[in-house]
Amino acid sequence: MGDLYALDFDGVLCDSCGESSLSAVKAAKVRWPSLFKTVDSALEDWIVDQMYTVRPVVETGYENLLLVRLLLEMRLSSIRKSSVEGLTVDEILENWMKIKPVIVEEWNENRDALIDLFGKVRDEWMDNDLSTWIGANRFYPGVADALKFASSKVYIVTTKQSRFAAALLRELAGVTIPPERIYGLGTGPKTKVLKQLQEMPEHQGLTLHFVEDRLATLKNVIKEPELNGWNLYLGDWGYNTPKEREEAAKIARIRILELSDFSKKLK
Structure with a gap:
């Protein structure tokens, strides 16, 4: 048959990991401007690079935003006290389903708002520069x-x-x-x-x-x-x-x- x-x-x-990670960094800068203000291109590259490692935990696109912020928090935890202090990439891979609700609550985030923001940032990137957006996939x-x-x-x-x-x-x-x-x-x-x-x-x-x-x-x-x-x-x-x-x-x-x-x- x-x-x-x-x-x-x-x-x-x-x-699509390159595109989703770059879109998540763009969206994170919009969502948490004060936190991402100090992120230079070297740190941004490091975050995108780490995203390839943690990407297996992502079920829905907006989670990329949470991971981008989490990676930054992990990087900054040596400078300031943070609840993610000592967290490793392996632990994210192992325990994401437990970590995710904790950080969503701690950061006072809303799933639907993050989904909307992630979609909007991608739409703007596509509208302004379709070839680069396509090329990141x-x-x-x-x-x-x-x-x-x-x-x-x-x-x-x-x-x-x-x-x-x-x-x-x-x-x-x-x-x-x-x-x-x-x-x-x-x-x-x-x-x-x-x-x-x-x-x-x-x-x-x-x-x-x-x-x-x-x-x-x-x-x-x-x-x-x-x-x-x-x-x-x-x-x-x-x-x-x-x-x-x-x-x-x-x-x-x-x-x-x-x-x-x-x-x-x-x-």
């Missing part, structure tokens, strides 16, 4: 061609705002995916989207595949008996850690996927 692929975007199709090797020539039905299921995913697919990969096939931020949890996709009459009889780079997301799918029909894959090129890949390899439902095999599968 054919195949349906539900694909995560960041970390599966697109390496890259599609993984072979992915653009795999999408162009895919014989399977392809859906994008992402926590990125849909307009950014669509712009990158169009401008950077040269691929147009109809808007109704892009489920972005605000369309509900990925488990809910997968249920919607499998229930559509036109998808009956198709073999279902879900490709993700976050182990936590795949584990959420496994918890839902209704989603037992999905083949689950963890992309080993995305934003995950060796420890997570090791854990995934022991879970019967999950297959570890290499980039070259992913491109072949879509074609």
